Amino acid sequence: MSNPLFDPERYQAVRKPLLEAATLPPACYTSTEFFEREIERVFLRNWQFVGREEQLEAPGDYFCYEGPGGSVIIMRTAERQLKAYANSCRHRGSRLLTGAGSCKRIVCPYHSWSYRLDGNLSNTPGMQQTRNFDPAEYALLELPLATWDGFVFIHYGSPLASLTSYLGDMPDRFASHRCADMHHVGSMDFDINANWKLLAENALEAYHTGTVHRATLGQQQASAIESDGNWTGLLVEDERSVATLPGATKPFPHIDGLDGGARRGAFFTMVFPSTQLVFAQDCMWWLAFHPVSADHSRLTLGACFPQSTIDLAGFDDRVKSYFERWRVATAEDNAICEAQQDGQKLARAPGRFAASEFAVHALANWVLDQVLDS
Ligand code: FES
Ligand SMILES: [Fe+2]
Known part of the structure; x- marks a missing residue:
């Protein structure tokens, strides 16, 4: 007998266009059965x-x-x-x-x-x-x-698609950041009592920034970007790099040769299922969300800079303001996702999306594409 948890009928409201759609029901964030289906079909079958x-x-x-x-x-x-x-x-x-x-x-x-x-x-x-x-x-x-x-x-199994075709147009879109010339300079690890999707969704909208990061990052404005392949994302337009807190002194120079689009701001992408690659004007950083159980995840944040920036005098000192921004904002994000996880325990009805939550809706639907019975 098929499990009603994976019955496509149950998710019809999530499948509607963004402004008519409902959010995922709470069981998607609390059910061990749903989590195990995600591991099997989302994490073991994708890069x-x-x-x-x-x-x-x-x-x-x-x-x-x-x-x-x-x-x-x-x-x-x-x-x-x-x-x-x-x-x-x-x-x-x-x-x-x-x-x-x-x-x-x-x-x-x-x-x-x-x-x-x-x-x-x-x-x-x-x-x-x-x-x-x-x-x-x-x-x-x-x-x-x-x-x-x-x-x-x-890949944990036998990939149906090469990494290149999995990523679609992402490598082309961020070619001018020249990530091959970048170097990893440090990582931070976090343990979070929240479902991996809550963390990934939070990383895909700027709607919360004026509330959650009121005293730190401040309100950000994000717009949708086109994507082709297993990724989605948004652009936070800002002439200054948002990789440091507002008011930080001595940020690093912008990457040489960025194309017109890449100069406009920071691209907060998500390579499905759960890796955020952020392409900013002066660096790139990633947030890799690792599922542990339905209500527990681990996060690795890693940071990369161009070699020419790392070679600048005083790099070790100046980079501290970047890590400070990542430490502070990530702690605020993790805390709100834990609060949101707590709220899923109640038998609450699904909510609705704001127009600015287009990428959250896209992620929810990508997950449903993988886990529901056909
Ligand atoms: S040598 Fe590895 S388990 Fe025995
Ligand atoms: Fe945030």
Whole structure:
């Protein structure tokens, strides 16, 4: 019998045009069944952003991506390729690595099987008597990995579309930011008691800024942008970069060669399902929302600047005002999303959208496209 939670009839009001549409019902943010369907159909079937290439500069550099399909090792091999491996030993399945670091071999902490950087088994102590055991058959399981201008994505299954076709026109649209020439300068992690969609939705509208960020960012005005592919977004028009708080002194110069559109402001995009890439006039930053359970998420915020900006005298000092802006505004966003999660526990009826919530409506409908029964 089909589950009424995934019956398209139930969501007809969300499917209407923006100004006639209802918001998603609260069960979409609280139900474990709905969450598990999202993991299966949204997160395991689509490309996932995991970080930046330059986070792994030398052979043996790695970081672990704790994603919705399990822990994955992102590794720079001896041949300088990037690889993604399931973070699980081929012997009896122990996790192999945690966090980030650098290694010459991946050595299992349980019985010391060791793997080369290319994932092949190199040493299996104590296995001499085991019959028909061919170490070549027990390399680390590899996941599809693809990059665009330094952004690294993995896939937990077999991608139906290449990363390039998944992203549609996004790489072209932000080509003048030259993200391939940017460098990651730092990250921040947050644990939030809210469903991943509440966080992603909040990142897709400026309606809340005059209330939630009244004393910090202030009210922002956003307009819709056209998008083709698995992403959406909005433009916050401002001559100054909104990557620092209003009144911040000594912001960095704008990126050389930005095209006319890119000079107009900051583009708050969302690569579906849950990675916000923000292209501002002086930097780019990302908010990667990771689902943990129906009412709990993790967020990684990472920041990138052009090398020419990083080379400026006093960069380390001047960049502090950027991290201050991200720390302050993110704390305000996280707190309001936790308050919103609390409000979903009541059996409330769905609400309505303001015209400025076009991208929230787009995300809700993209999710429904994936999870509902056909
Ligand atoms: S589980 Fe890794 S060596 Fe035994
Ligand atoms: Fe916000």
